[in-house]
Amino acid sequence: MLGDRHGELRLEGLGKTFGAVKAVDDVSLEIDSGEMVGVIGASGAGKSTLLKLINRLIEPDDGSVTCGPLDVSDLRGKALLEWRADCAMIFQHFNLVERLDAATNVLLGRLRRSPSWLSLVGWFSREDRLRAARALERVELLDFGLQRAGRLSGGQQQRVAIARALVQEPRILLADEPVSALDPRSAAAVMELLHKINREDDITVLANLHDLELARRYCDRIVAMRAGRVVFDGSPGRLDAAAIERLYRREGDAPPAAADWTDARKTTVA
């Protein structure tokens, strides 16, 4: 733990229901500034929804998110946009603007910090452009800066996305399945990079991961989710063979999932 520079991120009783499915169900977590947390669990366990509840791309039904003294659930208008700039996000399928060059994609991370009327006509300060170029240098893609983002390989695109996140100068980085679409080598490179950013820039990282081994290797702390609930929270060391066995056995089990489904239906109908 690197102390309380920005205050901790605190989720309390967070919940979100889509139709009849409780995607996130009463999740409470405290994440210290500077931690690197891996969120693991099967597809549909609610990992993506959890991250998007934090930057409010999805509005919660229940519970609250606070960061230090800041009540995130309460933010409106410009304050909400500031918060989103403060917790950058990267995505499974990169979500770059493929028709723009890589450097411009990185520059888009400065939009919240630029006057909108100037950015709309394509003007960015030299300082911002240099910042973007340095971010590209840091992810080792400076030589590809003028290529269209859509032409780059998956691993390169994800690194461009990370560079864009970096120029936001965020406190927190939300990574939604950042390596699921990548080959093992690119995946390792991206995880190394996230780890380095976490250590060197003191940015809190929350990463959804499919791959348990990657989570164990790179994260200080692992949170496991199943059917919207947190079922494990602790250091990788505590995730021993028995815990893993339990986790996998639970995930593979059909009956409890079916039971949850009917439970969710009842609560939403009522």
Added chain:
Amino acid sequence: MRSAEDFDSAWEQARRDKRRTLAAGGAIVAALFAVSAWRSELDPVRLAEGLPGIVDYLRQTIPALRSAADLREWFWGLDRWLLLLAETLAIAFLATLLGTAVAALLSFSAARNLARSRWERTLTRRALELARTVPVLVFALIFVVAFGGGPLAGVLALAVHSAGSLGKLFSEVNENAGMGPVDSLRATGAGWAQTARYAVLPQSLPSFLSYSMLRFEINVRSASVIGFVGVGGIGQELYYAIRQFLYHDVGAILALIVLTVTAIDLVGEKLRGLVSDGGAIAP
């Protein structure tokens, strides 16, 4: 490129080049505007002086309406007009249907990502261009000469034009379709037509429908206009009223046409809802 500073100057150069291209394009558009404005006598003073004339003409087409009896008198020919309007709608509907069918069939050959050869694509695109650039009135006259006056000539003329414009729009929709499904269907051994039908059409169909509805509206209006050359429908009546200076009749007929187009728009909205995401009709 060694440093961020070097990169920035290269980047700045690239941005300058892009701006120069944009400026050149803008200059061409401005020049074309100037020439066109001069040739079509676009004169701000004349425009300003003429505007009251438009208002005057429109005012003359609407009688004073003080009672329901006035309204009845304004729409004195309602029964006949509705019948003629129905004829116009039928012409427009048939033409849109025929045009859409031909356009949909050709749109796959005309799409850059789907055409099997450069020849196929070029030939289809040129044919579509021919179909849409010859004015509808010219086609209508040709068909009147060939098949005699009456609605058939109108249907054919509008269908040819619709096929031409919709074919171009549809092919561009197809070009924007994701190629993932195309690859996966080709990998199953599906033939070209099968791939077009199952990989591309489901993606393109909602846009096809939107464009067809828009084309139907345009065709209702065009069917009214080509009535002028004797293919029947409400257009012939409108032409007669304009020529005879029957201002109130012109106003009444125009009001009916506007109401019809509005009704089409409302129905079209519902239809699109059925086909697009989560709709009841699967393509």
